[in-house]
Amino acid sequence: MFSEKRILEIGELRLENALVLAPMEGYSDLPFRVLCRRLGSSLGITEFTNxxxxxxxxxxxxxxxxxxxxxxxxxxxxxGNEPQRMGQAARVVEESNPDFIDLNFGCPARKIRSVGCGSQLMRDPDLVVAIVREVIAQVAKPVSCKMRLGWDEDSINVVEICLRLQDLGVKAVTIHGRTRCQKYLGQADWDWIARVKEALEIPVIGNGDVCSGEDAQRMFEHTGVDAVMIGRATFRKPWIFREARAFLDKGESLPSPSLLERMDLLLEHLALSVQYKGPVKGLRDMRKFYPTYLGDLTDFPALRRELVCVDEWSALQDTLLGLRENATQNATQNATHVANSMGGHS
Ligand SMILES: Cc1cc2nc3c(=O)[nH]c(=O)nc-3n(C[C@H](O)[C@H](O)[C@H](O)COP(=O)(O)O)c2cc1C
Structure with missing residues (x-):
């Protein structure tokens, strides 16, 4: 019933049915990458860096x-858009010993493209080639590129750019199935991702609108890609990797995590954030994730206001553990109530 395993090979890295956490500024930081790894992502990519x-x-x-x-x-x-600077930056990141170095040619944000970077570069394939050539010359690590389909629907040039990059020695490409002009609107066009896969020999990572294990399976089947990248869905449910892995590997549909499980994940995520960023930045950067874990509580807005005022890690832990204790008691009472009422009717 389920498709054969896809193998993603980039340099010495070899991953089966890879589920990739998308690079996302403000989100795919170190604590989040570690959490997603524990939850089943196969590969993480840092936020883009200038x-x-x-x-x-x-x-x-x-x-x-x-x-x-x-x-x-x-x-x-x-x-960036200057070959020499990009080469220098690649040498700097190579010192961190990543599995590979990824170059961004897809960001649609005005502040990035107005300075000639990100998706703006898809309008200048020769400059893309010059940047990639220089980076490859400067580093020993494999180099990959992430891009969109093109500038707009009348100028889709992703296949021709990818073929040139493959000739230069790029080891993999990630394709987000939208043009720059679409930004995040409409549906990602997986047909174009399939065309890129068809045209290339190097691995292709497909990206855009994967929100469940079923979506990941559909993208693998529709496009033949070597790996699937998941972005925005991870804000709402980082456990999407666990769900997708169960679906891809065993055909299982996992139930959504309970409130208690989500509270445990929040505490785990907070602990990672404090460990890697320190208590001040660690707690502040976590505020945007409270809706992920607690957003469906009826009194969430009030709770959120309370949580953002707590600026000490130990105090926040106490508050959340108290909340967890209440939730445990409620769950026990509900279970007892259900058992009693079933007993009464049998
Ligand atoms: C908040 C946010 C930040 C992003 N930052 C980056 C980035 O730093 N580098 C990058 O290549 N793409 C970035 N992206 C694009 C995502 O990696 C991904 O291509 C896009 O969200 C489509 O995938 P999705 O439909 O699974 O979300 C960002 C997207 C969002 C929503």
């Missing part, structure tokens, strides 16, 4: 490309 900042040793940028063994296979992603 080549100038890296080449000049900017501390914040160096932190963004810091990686640890615990997160498993990982790539560092960089962006």
């Amino acid at each position: 080549c100038h900042a890296l080449a000049t040793g900017g501390e914040g940028s160096l932190r963004k490309v810091a990686i640890v063994d615990e997160e498993g296979p990982v790539a560092c992603q960089i962006y």
